[in-house]
Amino acid sequence: MSSSSVISTSDSSSSNEGTSTHTQAEMSHSPRGPPRQLCQCTKCVGQISQKSYVCAQHIQRFGRHRGLTPGASSSHVGSRMTPPPYVLSQGVLVAIGNALSQAFAVGIGTSHEANKPHHEARPCVPSVRQRSKAQRPSEGHARTIVEGRWGMCEFTCKCANIIQSWNPAVLGLLDSLPYDEEVVVWGRQWIVKTSTLGERHGYGVYACEDIIVEDSASCRREGPTLFPYGGPIYKRKHWNRILTQHPEWKTFALEMDTFAGSNRRHSDGRVIDGDPIRSGNIAGFMNSMVGTQPKRRANCEWVFVEGPPPAPYGQTYHEDHCLVIATRTIRSGDELFTHYEWN
Numbered sequence: 313m314s315s316s317s318v319i320s321t322s323d324s325s326s327s328n329e330g331t332s333t334h335t336q337a338e339m340s341h342s343p344r345g346p347p348r349q350l351c352q353c354t355k356c357v358g359q360i361s362q363k364s365y366v367c368a369q370h371i372q373r374f375g376r377h378r379g380l381t382p383g384a385s386s387s388h389v390g391s392r393m394t395p396p397p398y399v400l401s402q403g404v405l406v407a408i409g410n411a412l413s414q415a416f417a418v419g420i421g422t423s424h425e426a427n428k429p430h431h432e433a434r435p436c437v438p439s440v441r442q443r444s445k446a447q448r449p450s451e452g453h454a455r456t457i458v459e460g461r462w463g464m465c466e467f468t469c470k471c472a473n474i475i476q477s478w479n480p481a482v483l484g485l486l487d488s489l490p491y492d493e494e495v496v497v498w499g500r501q502w503i504v505k506t507s508t509l510g511e512r513h514g515y516g517v518y519a520c521e522d523i524i525v526e527d528s529a530s531c532r533r534e535g536p537t538l539f540p541y542g543g544p545i546y547k548r549k550h551w552n553r554i555l556t557q558h559p560e561w562k563t564f565a566l567e568m569d570t571f572a573g574s575n576r577r578h579s580d581g582r583v584i585d586g587d588p589i590r591s592g593n594i595a596g597f598m599n600s601m602v603g604t605q606p607k608r609r610a611n612c613e614w615v616f617v618e619g620p621p622p623a624p625y626g627q628t629y630h631e632d633h634c635l636v637i638a639t640r641t642i643r644s645g646d647e648l649f650t651h652y653e654w655n
């Protein structure tokens with residue numbers, strides 16, 4: 313089993329949403345010559361595939377071209393740019409000068425209104441407030457590929473931004489977990505194998521040693537720490553969004569705020585991404601005692617902890633984390649059960 317990874321990329325070509333002006337400027341580069349300057353106004357940009365398309369405003373600043381004089385038309389007109397003559401007239405030299413200053417202005421992200429001094433030039437990229445939704449660079453182009461239990465899953469747009477990468481090493485976890493083989497996680501031995509719930513419920517986690525809890529009634533939330541949950545924690549509303557792109561992930565949505573006394577709104581309730589492979593995460597194999605027949609008793613529970621994990625594990629990790637804690641004695645060979653909802 314290979315370890316998993318999250319690859320984030322940005323792919324503007326995969327979206328039909330607005331193309332940034334930088335991209336348009338790049339498109340006007342010719343592989344053979346210096347960059348051709350095309351007008352950045354929306355009408356010209358719409359014609360970018362016509363190599364020499366310029367609008368009347370553009371012509372005003374670049375000088376005279378075949379069949380058109382500066383200011384000849386206030387409408388946007390397509391025209392072929394003529395190559396410069398061998399003997400350059402003064403007008404053409406002025407035009408080249410203007411073109412060069414425009415090239416510089418575009419390069420620093422200012423307007424093609426190069427006649428204005430730089431301190432007066434308006435930015436050619438509209439402010440965030442001015443930009444229409446379609447123009448915003450944003451999430452629209454984000455793309456994340458996650459390699460996990462379901463192979464390669466691609467997430468785009470907002471989902472790509474929501475998906476969090478995770479390095480299991482930060483919590484001292486393995487970067488992959490073998491099935492049917494004992495592994496040592498946080499100093500104890502465990503094995504991941506077919507659940508006592510039956511094959512159709514997949515795997516479960518079993519202790520390979522006794523873990524003694526002296527007084528289970530009084531040790532609530534203070535029993536022996538077993539191992540951490542290692543992986544991203546999402547808000548329910550974000551998780552729901554993820555599922556719109558890859559519904560199969562729902563198998564591993566574990567609701568963390570369903571315990572009595574939780575006062576979080578449902579949409580803000582925390583959901584852990586139970587993909588065990590993705591995060592070297594033994595916790596992702598733990599089954600719930602909810603609805604079991606015959607009824608299983610929970611022998612451990614999830615606890616959210618602020619700050620770093622207990623020494624010597626995950627000492628470089630200082631954020632909130634989630635631990636699995638024993639609530640009663642677990643014998644070698646027992647499957648772990650806790651209380652969580654899934655859907």
Ligand SMILES: C[S@@+](CC[C@H](N)C(=O)[O-])C[C@H]1O[C@@H](n2cnc3c(N)ncnc32)[C@H](O)[C@@H]1O
Pocket residue numbers: 507509513514515516562563564565566586595596597598599600601602603604654655
């Ligand atoms: C975190 S995984 C647990 C490991 C899972 N058995 C596996 O093989 O990957 C959670 C999933 O296990 C299944 N599961 C957990 N507890 C269950 C239970 N009490 N009854 C039926 N299915 C359960 C559900 O499909 C749930 O979405």
